[in-house]
Amino acid sequence: MHELLLQAQDQRVVEVFGADPALPAADLESRKAAADQLVRLRLAQFEDDARTRLRLTNPGRYWALNGGYMALLKDDPERAAGGNGRGRNPEMEQLRYQFMTLRMRTFWWSFGISIASFVMSLASLSIALRYGGALLRP
Structure with missing residues (x-):
């Protein structure tokens, strides 16, 4: 081989x-x-x-x-040898699982915050377009 x-x-x-x-x-x-x-x-x-x-x-x-x-x-x-990882240390597997869970949770939190920021920027843009001229006048 x-x-x-x-x-x-x-x-x-x-x-x-x-x-x-x-x-x-x-x-x-x-x-x-x-x-x-x-x-x-x-x-x-x-x-x-x-x-x-x-x-x-x-x-x-x-x-x-x-x-x-x-x-x-x-x-x-x-x-x-053709193994698929079943002989790994169970403690390490548990730590890997916990770490992956934390990574996924962090991903979804950052995704949700990004969507909320996008919605707030659209709202800010619509307010600026609708009332922009009135807010700039003294």
């Missing part, structure tokens, strides 16, 4: 099965499994409908430049 990732970094689009048709079947199967794993991790995507050409995504380019698949394993082993 590491070699396929680095090969895709060197070329814009890489053939999953390579240019050599004389490769053994086990090697072809391992290259196909590696390509499927890269797509599953969202490091690459298939370029064609036959799923034989592979192109790196932005995260794939990042990991290819910063050490390849081995660096991904070292930095985020759970993601590389």
Whole structure:
């Protein structure tokens, strides 16, 4: 998988099965499994409908430049193993949930204040247009 990732970094689009048709079947199967794993991790995507050409995504380019698949394993082993985050610390998950709740509450408060300010500016504009001349006279 590491070699396929680095090969895709060197070329814009890489053939999953390579240019050599004389490769053994086990090697072809391992290259196909590696390509499927890269797509599953969202490091690459298939370029064609036959799923034989592979192109790196932005995260794939990042990991290819910063050490390849081995660096991904070292930095985020759970993601590389195909996990979806279920093995996280429950206390951290609770803190994340509380933080997200506070962020959403802050968003809605700022949204409401923005709408109220807009309504007040429209009211101010209508008053200025309607009574503007009378207020400027001595």
